[in-house]
Amino acid sequence: MPQEMVREYLERGLWSPDTMVRALERHATDVPDGEAMSDRQSRLTWAQVKNQSDLLALGLLDLGLKRDDLVLIQLPNGVENLLVRIALKKAGLLAAFAPIMWRQSEMGPMFRYLDPKAVLLVDEFRGFDYLEMMASIRDEDRSQAQPHLLVSGDRVPAGAISLNDLMQRRADPEIRPDCLDQTRYGPDEVSLLSLSSGSTGEPKVCEWPEGAQVLIGSGIASRLKLTREDVVGIFAPVGGGAGAMAWLIAAQLGCRMVLSESMAAETILELIERERVSFMGTVPAILLRLLEHPDLSRYDLSSLRVIRTGTAALLPSVAQEAEAKLGCVMAPAYGSMETVSIAQAALDDPREIRLGGSVGRALPGIEVKLVDETNQEVPAGEVGELWVRGPGTSSGYFRDLEATRRAWGELGREGWFRTGDLAGIDAQGNLSLLGRKKQVIIRGGNKVHPAEIESILCRHPKVLEAAVVGVPHPVLGEVPCAFVIPRTGVDVVPEEFDAFLRSKNIASYKIPEEVLLMDEFPxxxxxxxxxxxxxxxxxxxxxxxE
Structure with missing residues (x-):
C-alpha cells in the first residue's frame, strides 16, 4: 500500500496506532478475570488469553520463524483458533486461514502458491484425516522447501510439533516476552490473508491490513450499539466473512465470545440459551436451520437482541420471519474478500430498511459509487455496478500486482474495486443489492435479475430457500431455471410455483422455464x-x- 494512503488514513483518524493486539491487552489489564472466550472444551479469561497467546507467539519465534514469514492454518472454530490468530499478530507472522472443509484439491494449489514457512493443522476433524492430506500434498513436490508442521490434537507424527507442547515449553532465553513489542504488526501492515479457491478453482488471496480490521470491527460495533457487556456468538466459520466480522467486533470491545465447531441448529440454540448470547454473527443458510428447527419455541432466546448476517444475501422474507420467531433485531450486512465489509444496517434503522432487502449504509471511511457499462456514474435512483474503495478494504491480491490492477482499475488512491454486484442507493445512502452483474439472465434480449425472482419465490409458504440461474436455450439464448428447497414436512409440486409467480403480476419472460426441487444446495x-x-x-x- 502506498505510504501516502497510509498517511492520509492516519491523519484523517480512520486508522490509528491502535491494533487488535493492543485492544486485547487492554482487556487483560482492565478485566483480567473477566471471561473472554469459550467453546465445548475450553473457557478462558482475558488474562489467560494474554498469557497463552504470548507463550504461543514466543514458541513460534523460537522455531526460527522470522517476521512476515507465512503460516498456513486449517483449524475448526474454537478457542484455539482465536489464540492462534492473536499469537501470529503478536509474533509478526502472516496468517493464512484455510476453510476447514477444504480437501487436497483446494489445499494443494494454495500450499504451493503460498509456499508457507509453517503449516498448522488439526489432526482429525469429523472423521477426516488432515495429516494424511498434508503428507500427500508435501509428497507431490519434494523440491519445495518443507515447512514446519504444527499439529493440534493428540496424534503428532514424527518430525511434527504439538501445538499444545509449543505453548508449554520454555522458549529460548534470548527470546524475551518484551520482544513481542517489536514484532507485533502495526496498523499499516498486512497481518491476515483471506483465502478462496476462487470460482475457477485457482487460489485467490486477499491482503487485509491491520488498520482495516480495526476500523471495520469498531465501525460495525458502533452501528449496532454493541458494548463490552454483550455476549457474542460466533456461529459461522471464523475464516469467513460473517464469523470474521463477529471476531473483529468482540476483540475491539472486549466482549465474551462463544464459539461452536458445529453449526447444527440444536447446538447453536443450546449455546444461545446457556451462555445468554446477546449478539450473533452468522450466515443466512445457518439462520434458516434455526428457523426450521421443530422445537424452536422450547429454547429460551430472550437474551438475543441482534443478529448480524453476512457472506450471502439475506432475503426480506427470511429477515421478517427471523424477527418474528426469534424476537430480536435483524441487521443484514455486505462485504467481500476484497472489501472486508462495505455496508451495515443499523440497529435503529426503520424496519423497511432492515427487513426490506437493504444492507444499510456504507461503513465509516468507505466510499461507494454506481457506474454504467461505460464506467460512468449513473444518475441518482438508477441501478449500476457497485465500485468501492477506502481504508476498510483489502490492499489487493497477495503476490499478484496485475490481478490487483485489473480488479481495482489502477493502483493507489485512485483505484476503485469493481465488485461485479448490481446495486441501487436511496437518498439516505442505503444500499440494495440486485445480484451479480454476470448472473443477469438475458432471455431473448430481456434482462432477468435472479435476486428478484428468488425473493418472490421465498415468500411462498412452502419455500425455505430458492436459487435462480440462467441455462442455455436454443432459441432465446438462455432462460431462467429455479431450484427450490421446500420447507420441512410439506408436500409440494413444481407447478404450484409457476402459478404463484404468475399471480405476482411480473413479466412473463421472468417466469422460470423449469422449477427443480432439492434437499440442499451445493x-x-x-x-x-x-x-x-x-x-x-x-x-x-x-x-x-433426452
Missing part, C-alpha cells in the same frame, strides 16, 4: 450457493430426459 467455501454446479445439474437432468 455451496462454495463462503456458504454462497454454487450456481455453476446448479447449471450443471440442470444440464444433467435435461440430458437424462
Amino acid at each position: 455451496r462454495l467455501d463462503s456458504n454462497k450457493v454454487n450456481r455453476l454446479d446448479l447449471v450443471q445439474r440442470f444440464l444433467s437432468v435435461r440430458q437424462a430426459k
